[in-house]
Amino acid sequence: MSNGCTCGKRCTADINGQCPNELKAPGGCNNPCTVFKTDQYCCNSGSCGPTDYSKFFKDRCPAAYSYPKDDATSKVVFTCPGGTNYKVVFCP
Template sequence: MHLCVGLVRGGCNGPCPVFKTEEHCCNSGKCGPTTYSKYFKDRCPDVYSYPKDDATSTFTCPSGTNYKVVFCP
């Protein structure tokens, strides 16, 4: 799940394509939560909000599952 930071045609961008910084892109694999991911995580604690987020926030569904996307308030 990505945080919507900048609107683009057909949707929105996450922080990496908008800010293009290591803090937001985590290309090195050594990153932590940002202001944006903390805001999101505070409101939806079970979601995966940045590349190195808690592994307990990663969920998968079996193949053939019908997905329904629900955004937190």
């Protein structure tokens, strides 16, 4: 990738189509912190672990970052120098 950026892997799973009912949002799938607003899902205390919802995402996209402390198994890391313009593309 140009400008010194490094990019992670792709995920081709149908997250929106398989989204758990309680996380469904118009046109997508919310993250559990947005829906439930609890420390279990938001990890505000700094001591949290994977949940059934993070496992749902991790099962479908194993290299993706699925909850706030998921550093050990995530391989999707994006780093770019300050001032970089980002372009995120979601494919059908």
